[in-house]
Amino acid sequence: MTSQGAQRLREELQHLREEELPRLNNATSYEEKERKGMINARISFIEQTLERAKIVDPTQMTGDMVVFGATVELIDPDSGKTWRVQIVGQEEADEQQGRISMTSPLGRTLIGRKAGDVVKYITPSGEGGEAEIEEVLYVRDGA
Known part of the structure; x- marks a missing residue:
């Protein structure tokens, strides 16, 4: 992964954790709960991707x-x-x-x-x- 790609993923992760997820903390509707689940899955995917990534600086x-x-x-x-x-x-x-x-x-x-x-x-x-x-x-x- 390029260093720029890793930075973009870190920014997305921060956005999901600090802005998207807090809005859904008190999710009540099926759609909100489903969206919260998708965000949590994306957070997990990004964390795993960054953990495994070998950063390359072109x-x-x-x-x-x-x-x-x-x-x-x-x-x-x-x-x-x-x-x-x-x-x-x-x-x-x-x-x-x-x-x-x-x-x-x-x-x-x-x-x-x-x-x-x-x-x-x-x-x-x-x-x-x-x-x-x-x-x-x-x-x-x-x-």
């Missing part, structure tokens, strides 16, 4: 191969469009922020590759494409 990494934590700049050879993705853990993934899970189809395709490699990929929506790895970076949060 800025301390070197090399030219795509590994967990790397930010990859890709280019579509047909359109010339470029985009960046950071390879992160499943719990940290956020496609809108350019953070993709290492277990996603594109994440699995990129792991172990280097700049200059051309990869074929399939998006979660089923669309396929081809991209060239333009650069492999080790920066904070895909910056």
Whole structure:
């Protein structure tokens, strides 16, 4: 897990404990009790995830191969469009922020590759494409 991902989970945990759970302390309706149970389950999951996590700081990494934590700049050879993705853990993934899970189809395709490699990929929506790895970076949060 990246240090930024761990921080986001700690913030979510604090929010759940300090804001969400207290609102449901006197839950009476079935829906409130169910919501409280889901929040407690999420708290437990986050605590266990953080306990087991090995924190990785991408800025301390070197090399030219795509590994967990790397930010990859890709280019579509047909359109010339470029985009960046950071390879992160499943719990940290956020496609809108350019953070993709290492277990996603594109994440699995990129792991172990280097700049200059051309990869074929399939998006979660089923669309396929081809991209060239333009650069492999080790920066904070895909910056």
